[in-house]
Amino acid sequence: MISVNLNTNNCLKDNNSEDSSSDSENETNVVKYNEEVLFNPFNTSNQEITNANVQELLSKYGIVTKPFNIELYKRAFIHKSYTKRPKLENSMANVIIANKPDNCLPLKTKSNERLEFIGDGVLELITKYYLYKRFPKADEGFMTEKKIALVKNEHIGKVALEMGLNKYYVISRHAEEKNIRNNLKKLGCLFEAFIGAIFLDFNRISINDEYGWFANVFNCGPGLQMAQIFVENVFEKHVDWTNLINNDDNYKNKLQVIIQKEFKITPDYVELKTPKMDDDDDNDKLYVMGLYICFGQNIHNAKIANAHNYEQLGSFKAIHELLEKQDKLLVFLTKAEHKIKKKAEQIACDQAIRLIEK
Numbered sequence: 001m002i003s004v005n006l007n008t009n010n011c012l013k014d015n016n017s018e019d020s021s022s023d024s025e026n027e028t029n030v031v032k033y034n035e036e037v038l039f040n041p042f043n044t045s046n047q048e049i050t051n052a053n054v055q056e057l058l059s060k061y062g063i064v065t066k067p068f069n070i071e072l073y074k075r076a077f078i079h080k081s082y083t084k085r086p087k088l089e090n091s092m093a094n095v096i097i098a099n100k101p102d103n104c105l106p107l108k109t110k111s112n113e114r115l116e117f118i119g120d121g122v123l124e125l126i127t128k129y130y131l132y133k134r135f136p137k138a139d140e141g142f143m144t145e146k147k148i149a150l151v152k153n154e155h156i157g158k159v160a161l162e163m164g165l166n167k168y169y170v171i172s173r174h175a176e177e178k179n180i181r182n183n184l185k186k187l188g189c190l191f192e193a194f195i196g197a198i199f200l201d202f203n204r205i206s207i208n209d210e211y212g213w214f215a216n217v218f219n220c221g222p223g224l225q226m227a228q229i230f231v232e233n234v235f236e237k238h239v240d241w242t243n244l245i246n247n248d249d250n251y252k253n254k255l256q257v258i259i260q261k262e263f264k265i266t267p268d269y270v271e272l273k274t275p276k277m278d279d280d281d282d283n284d285k286l287y288v289m290g291l292y293i294c295f296g297q298n299i300h301n302a303k304i305a306n307a308h309n310y311e312q313l314g315s316f317k318a319i320h321e322l323l324e325k326q327d328k329l330l331v332f333l334t335k336a337e338h339k340i341k342k343k344a345e346q347i348a349c350d351q352a353i354r355l356i357e358k
Contacts, residue, residue, distance in 0.1 A: 040098035041082060041172035045181075046105050049077055049168040057163070061233035063198075063226055072115070072201050076193040077165075079180065080111040081172035105170060112193035119196030122224065126231045127151050148250055150239065153188030159238045160187040165194065185340075195227050202226040251349035258356060259293060262316050267352075268292045268299040269345050272335060286337040289344040291352050293319070296328035307332040310355065 054073045055066050067073060084107045085095070100106055127150050131143045149155060160166065166181050169190060180186050203223030248254060259267050273288035293310075294302055307330040313319060322329055334355060336347035 037095045038098055039095050042098065042100055042104040043171060043173040043176050044103050045176050046170045047168055048105055048170060049073055053168065062229040067201055068204060069201050072197040075110055076112050076115050076197040077168045077170050077190065078108045078112050079169060079171040079175060080113060081175045082170050083108050083111045115193040115196035116189050118199060119192035122199045122227050123151055123192055123195050123231060126228045130232055130235060145248060145250060145253060146244060149244055153185045156191045157184030157187035159234060160191040162238055165190055195231065198227045198230055199223040251346050251353060255349040255353055263293065268294050270299065270304060286339055287341045287344045288335060288337045289348050290335040291333040291348040293331040293333065295323060302330045306330065
């Protein structure tokens, strides 16, 4: 017997704190008029998800009961570029919001970021437990590697795209022009927010069980179990397990294993160049990450300019020979650039592995 308590006021008021990328997104939605700024984020391509859409998605992936709070699911699809800023903030900045066209959704007060936060943790736990069950003889290293591959943003973003979640993404006009609707990293965040919505929605259910476990022992409802049903069905339908098991594109992890096995230390990443987001030159908007092996000292105390170049040394043997003569040593492996810092690190690791395996 299940009794349901509905409450649409599920979240405290959010401060829509944004990172630097959101500021640049919002700035490109503005037109300066005299000393005032006209802000126009309205996007005719936005389509808000409905109760029927949510129910169809849930039932497709194993949840046969209806959603209880549609507002949670609607919020899961709100990108920060389509949110209101406080009236006082707009007034102080001389910002005027453009009139909303009749065929556009109104701006929202909250983005999906809080749902993404809780959904990320729920997805992590479900994925680990799923791998634990699916591979009963696998060691911790294998399961960690596959967990990373499963939940990384690009992978779950690809899954979200296959599921069609992108068509309900509520984003600004400029974000639409930048193709954020099909950006796998952003869709990965959207998927996490949707999981967060499932978790919170079904935690609102009051369960009358025979021994009163949910009333007297547990601190939440069955939201985790419902999210687990959904995620495991998504994995079964959308994950290419053969490819996932046979291929490992986590170059950071692979390089770390190589370096640890040889030298009993881990490689270091140094930000050689920080992107300048306000520069017109696209090359200045890239992170440049250097990859080093640092012996006998903290990388922050080492002189980068004095590093030995691995390409000139040519082998690990040459490094060992140098270490016989000196306690402190810094070896430069390679460097790479990308607009996303972690991507630059991955590219650098891939290059380093190729260099080492020559």
